[in-house]
Each structure stands twice: as structure tokens, then as C-alpha cells.
Amino acid sequence: MSHDGATTDVRTFADEVRAVPGGEHLETCYACGTCVSKCMIQQKVEPEYNPRRLLNLVMMDMREEAFESPTTWLCSECDLCYPACPQEIHISGVIGAVKQLAIEAGHESPLETASVDDDLCTGCGICVMVCPYEAPHLVEKKVDGELDTVSEVDTDACMSCGTCVGACPVGAISRPGISNSEIAAQIGAPHADGVPRLVTFVCDWCLRSDDDVSLLESYAPDVRVVHIPCSGRIDPQFALLALRSGIEGVLVCGCAPGECHFKRGTYVGGCKLDLLNTMLGQMGLAHDRSASRVRFVQIGTQDRGRIRREVDLMLDHLDAWKEAR
């Protein structure tokens, strides 16, 4: 601070981050590590992920290291850490500020993002509505020599949750690893012990404990597990496909409301399955939701062990259904 009226104009990297909305409360971090363990990215995806250290990189003016840190690019702004932070730092705001500066400096997101097939896209705009990150937007561009309205995904904004892939009615959007055909292949994949009874779609984030993930695998061959990045990725057609191929039931697991790793993917997934169940009811396949063989459960971060209860309940339900038939 200056005391003689002259303003010192040294703009450090930390100052730049502070100037971006969200980056203001950077310096109050006292490195307790709450954000690091509240977040599941380090545990599930990237051992180098550490918001606390990113804050420190910024405070130490280590610009390039901050831009290259996986923390800058992997944070999905779920904001589980914000209400947990004892210093009330909006951590995703700081990370977002760093990311914005990184993009301005020419860095690119290392994530495998969604892409649109211009030939198939009808420009309906559903992807624009469902995306939690405002990544897709409609543009006018020449497709096969003709001016057409199609969707385009901003690769810097896309967090790769796949919600748009699951929402596209014509299958024009895909993301490597979770495209429609790849997931369909997993549902119907042949197994030595025949057809599984239940297929469970599990979002990558709703099972905090690795014990729960391995527990789910132990149900094989009765239960087939399909991992999806977010319950927003679910396409009702997957459920129909499973039922058609002789699988008795479908269980979709997503995060609890407010805890979705991709902001509102679990809400989008819930809406889709609600609609599907209404439709199944109209088709006479389930007189009400509790009788349906397609279920959606939302598992919270503190619901350790709940997945077993839910799978057991579902299997009991399927037994009852078989008996009734």
C-alpha cells in the first residue's frame, strides 16, 4: 500500500485472478484441505487434482504452473466445496477465474469434449437447454454447401458430462467413450452366464466410497454395471433397449439433488426417467411408479452402503414381479 498518494500499479497474477468475478477471496485460504477432500476428482480421476494447491500457485504468482494444473481444467463447478469452506471462499469461482485467464492466454481444455455431427443436427436446441455449462449454442453455418442452423459445442466450456448426448433426439452429439453405440453395446454384451437380471447405470460420482463401487461389481452376473459420467447422460432408450433384450429391470443411480457433480445433470436424468415411467404406465407396463421395472435413485455423499440396499430392493422387486407374472 502506498501512503504518499501515488498509486503503485504492479499487477501480479494474483491481482488478475482477484479482478475476475469469483476470484476475490483468494488470500483468506489457510490451507485446511476441506475443499480437496470434499471434492471427489482427486479420488476418482486425477491424483494431482488439488484446489488448495491451485490457490497457493495463484498466490505465489506461478502463472504457468496454474494454467497447466489439472485442477484448473477438471473442476466442474459443482460447488460442494463452497458451503463446506470454513473461510467461505468461493473456490470454484477462483478456479473459474484461473481457467478464464488460461483460455485467454491460449491454453486449451484437455478434456475429451462433446462434438456435433452437422449432417444429423436439426438445430432443435435441446442440447442448449440441457447443458449445465452453456457449452452448446446454435450457429448458422454452411453444411454441404447450404446455410443451416446447427449446434456447436464450445470446447472450453464443455465439462464432458454427456447430458447433451443423452438429450439429443437424433443422436447428432457424441463424446468418445460414451456415445450411444458404445453404451448400447455394453447393455447387450453377451455374457458367459447368459442375460443379467438387472442393468445398473451408475454415475461416476454418486458412489463416494470405492468400497461401494466394488460391492456393485460383486453382484455379477445378476447385475450388469454400466458406468456413465452423469445420470444426465441416461437416454430413456437405453432402458427400453435393456427391457427388450430380456433384462428384467433397470436401475439408474445419480447424485442427490444439490450434490450433482455436473450441477444439474441429476435433475435432467430424473426428468427423463420420470417421463419414461409415465410412458411405461400408459403402455400398461407399470400401473404406477413403484411397480415400474425402471428406477432412479439419488445417492448422497453420506449414503455409504446405500447402493447395496437399493440393488437388493430392486432384485426383490423383480422377484415379486416375476412371481406375479
Next chain:
Amino acid sequence: MVDAARHPKVDVRTYTEVERVEGFVGNFKVQLREKSRYVIADRCNGCGECADVCPIELPNYFEMNLAPRKAIDIPMSQSVPLVYGIDMDSCIHCYKCVEACGKLEAIDFGLEDEMVWEDVGAIVVATGYSHFDPSVMPEYGYGRFPNVITAMEMERLNNSAGPTAGNLVRPSDHQNPQSLAIINCVGSRDKRFNPGCSNFCCMYGIKNAVLLKQMHPEMDITIYYMDIRTPSKGYEEFYDRAREMGIRFIQGRPSLITEDPDTRNLYVHSEDIAMGRVIEREYDMVMLNQAAVPQPDVDTVSSVMNITQSPGGWFMEYHPKLRPIDSPTDGVFLAGACQGVKDIPSSVAQGSAAASRAGRILHSDEWEIEPSVAFVWSDRGISADGKKCGMCARACPYGAIEYEVGEPARVITAKCHGCGGCVAECPHNAVTQLHFTDAQILAQIHTVLADRPEEKILAFRCHWCSYGGADMAGTSHFDYSSNERGLRVMCSARLDSDFIYEAFRLGAGAVLFSGCHPQDCHYITGQPVGATRADRLARTFERMGMTPDRFRIEWISAAEGDRYADTINEMQEALDKIPKEELLAEIEELRPQMEKRARRMREVPQVDEALEYADEIKDAMALEVVE
């Protein structure tokens, strides 16, 4: 406690509340409500037969609700005096206790609370602290996961006189835990709940860990911490000893506790800061070191005793460094955690200090007070004429002014601390303050604005904060405009609107109205009185059409020398931006209004002599102005 109760000169009143405090230092009158126990204390011999027959069981708050108590019971086994009492909210009036008491006839359902007045010379407030309720932090699952317990619950479970006779068991299955996690800073150092450090929990957690490790060497004990604070004598050595005993310390604040629904074991999720890695460890039991918070009835005690609160609800001391035992009210002293979280050695030290401070009063016939007290010119007030006013009494933070319609207001000098709030509030200039009379301050204003007033920045500073801030700016060698002229008053509440009007009438370029931050006010609520007046002035000047930068309000602490210098420099900058002829024109334009508003100042007693004196000084100081 028993010793104190038996002492011939100590009168212990338990189950008694202070309802009112009147009077002043050395001459307090205290009204006490001696709550009825429905048991005649002189007849009860503490045999406990009544409790044995009582059919009603309630949670025992002394045992942290881990054990039952009866509707007629003693609060704890070492109660002083040993007299049973009935909890009337849960009593079903079966009178079995009366039967059991038999010939003693100690139980009387007709007893009522008694109100008594006592004369006391000094008061020591030692109301202690309470505990933060961790159930408001869902991430730790307290209240939902049975094996997550608080430090106080651990204290009872691990106590040989406790509900389990010292056998540490987990609440879920009554098995001895093999592993224990202790989590520090639950609700403390947390801006969501209590931003402050709770001071003793680090040592407290280590103490519990060491005790348990001594009793159960095989037990795996881990302490999760953010920073271990062991600042007192011997503490660091104790921390070392704990590490040597094999107690594990993990730096990292747990973000989440999850529970295995089958085993009821707990998983603590945290980052290990040293490794930079998220860890998830399983424990049989988790103990939360919850924050210390003020007592729930702190506001009541505050208003009864007339003690202000620091941010957070702790009682405010007279001065944080120099008079940490005195409350702002003379003769009322603070001891222990009610003044701020502290551990046992500090509480004992403060308690002893409070007792000796109180003894000083009890053993003296005379009491020295600040010399700058207020007094009333009884012929000037309107109250004696039967008109309603009482503004002085309302402004006084100490209740030192007695006001009744039909009589002039009266200052109880022993209670007055000399802030001068009443002086400035009185619309008739009927009150004045020794050493800071209106005439004296007016003379100072006239003197400093004698020469080229339009260039001057007149800074009114309060004695305790902004004056100290200006001092700090000086000793720190922060440059600020030499056009500043500082005037000291005891409190910003003393700053009469008329002073500001008079300064502008004399053509002052700019005026600074400064004082303490609201929570730092030396005179309890002096600053808010000054602040209200300053805001009103700012609005008045705005309506008059004055350039807004010419009147500035700023609250500056004695530590903020940089801020004082910055403020003055900013004011100078703003003043420099106004072209000189415009400034002079504005001063001339506003002068009649200022004159009209400041006219009452001229009627103040002794003002003419004071101004004459000021003129003499001006003449004596008059130097040739070098253009």
C-alpha cells in the same frame, strides 16, 4: 467449592439469578431471584431418599444426557450446597418424595421464588461459556451417527464418576472402541459459525488422547487438525509427548464423515496436507472438539450488568491490553471465559486479578474517576420549567444521568466516564464537560482556523482511536497533508453539530468527523451516538448544496495510521480539485446558514472569554504571511 461455601466471609448463593443492578461503584444494589427448589435448604440433609422413590426420569444434563436423573435430584454429585431440588416442569405431583422425606419435612410444594436486595461494593462476572452444537454441521453427522460424540460427552464417558464408570464404550453397541478420531476446530475458526479460535481445544484434544492412550495403549488415536496451537508454558512439550506416545496427527480438516450402516463404523474423509492426498480412514468412534461459544443468555446478563459485548458475544473489557479485567462499568469486573475463550490457567489468573481489583474498591473510602466528567448548569435546562427533554440521559451509555421532568438533570459523578455525549446532545447547552467545555473547544476551532481557513482540513479525533491513529501515522512516518489541523475530544459523541457548523462558518476547507469503529468504542455506545449525528450532518450539508467531499466521516482505530494518512490525503486531493474561487464562493454562500445554525454556541457560558483568549493567541502567533 466446598471450601468457599464453608468460609465465614463467603456467602454462596446457588440457583439464584441477578435480576437488577442499580447504583454505582462501591454502592451497588443488586436484586437477586433466589429460585425455589421446593425443598427447605435448612432441613434437607442430602440423603437422597426422595430421588430414590421419584418415578420420573429425565435426561441428566450434567452427564451430557447420557444418563438419567430424577425429577427431584441434585445437579451433580458434588453439588454445593447439598440440597435436593424439584424440576417442576416434569414433576407429576405424586408426593412420593414427601413421604420418603418423612419426619424431616424438608419438601414444601408451596415455596416460591424469593426476591432479595443486597448491597455490594463490587461485582465480578464469571458466567463462563457454552458449547457449539455440532448437529448444525451435517457433514460430521453428529446426532445421526451414534458413534460421533462431542468432547464433553467423551469427558463423561471417560470419567470414573460418569455414566459408564469410566469404561469408554461406543453408544451404538456398547463395545470398547479400538480406534478413535479426534477432530479439532468443529465450529471454530469457521466463518460460517464462529470465526475465532476456541483457544483450548488443541490442548484439550491432546489431553484426552493422552489419557485414553495411557489407559488403552492398543487404541489407535488420530487427531485431525488445521494448526496445532500450543502457545503456553509446557504445552509444546506435552504435544511432543503425545506424538512420542504414538498418537497420530493428521494435518487436514475433515470435510465429511460417512458411516457404514452395518458396523456403525465411521469413515473420516480428509486431505492429508503433508501428502497432498485425500485419505479416507475407518474409525470405531469420532470425537468432535466443538467450539466454545458465549452462554445463551449472554444478552440478558449484558443488559443487567450494563456490559457491552465484543463481536461474537463475549463481554467487552475496558481495554484489551491495559485493563483486561475491568468491564466498562466501574466496579464490575470480568473473570474467565465470559470475557473471551481462555483455558484454565488464564481463567484462574483472571479470576485472582478480578478479586484483587474488587478488593481495591472494598478497601478504599474514596474512588478516583476521570477528571473530564459532565456537569449541569441547572439554570440553563428547560426541564426545570416543566418541559420534557431527557436527551442527555438517553445519550449516556452509563446511566449516569438522572432525569425527571420538573427538575434539572443530575449527573451521578461516580458513574460518569467523561465521554461528553450528553454535552453534545443537549440542545440548550445546559450540560458541559470539564476540560472539554464548549468554550474551550470553540476557542481551539477559532485558533486553528485563524489563517487561510479555506486551505485547512479540520480533523476532529476521538481520544482513544482516531487520535491514536493520527499518532500512529506520525510515528510510522506516513506522510499526510500538512494542512490538517487535529482537535482532540474524548469521544466522537462529544462532537457537537455546532462545532462543525462553526468550523464551516469560519471558512474551513474541509472537516473530518472521526472516531472509533463501532465495536471498539471506549464508551460502550458513544460512537453510535456520534455516528448518528454525523450522518444527520452529512445529509444537512448535502441539502445545503455543499461539495460532498468537504465533510467526511471516517472510523479509524489507533492501529490504522495508514488509513488516517490515506484519509487526510484523499481529503486534500478532493479539496485541491475544487477551484479556489469556487470554494471561496461556496464558503461565502453557505456562511449565513452556518451562522444561523451555530448561533446557539454563542450563548454558551464563558464563550466570550474563551474567544477573547483565542484572539490573544492568534495575535501572539500572527506571522507575516509570505505570499
